[in-house]
Amino acid sequence: MFSKLPFRKAVSGLTAATALALGATLMAAPSASAVGSSACTKNIKDATYPVVQWDHADMRTGPGYSYKVKKSVFAGSEVRVYCTAYKKGNTWYYGKSGRTTGWMEYHAFF
DSSP: OOGOOOHHHHHHHHHHHHHHHHHHHHHOOOOSSOOGGGSSSEEEEEEEEEEEESEEEEESSSSTTOOOOEEEETTTTTTEEEEEEEEEEEEEEEEETEEEEEEEEEGGOO
């Protein structure tokens, strides 16, 4: 098929097909940048904790310092906590502050 097409047209067709294949692959790959409650290892029933860490604590997209900060929750604010996860020596709590859900480390509350 390609032998009858001019070289330039064949290459551009291959490039478009490659880009489409890579795009489809990238779209199908799961996002590693945000982790919801799927990382929970222990559920917590009916718990609301006040933030006690200095002036604020960071709510992150996943249970670890390498995840992005979604929101700063100020001391005295309450967070509805749903579950916990233990990652790399730290306990993380998954909860909700206002309309934002995310992960906060143990020291934010205790």
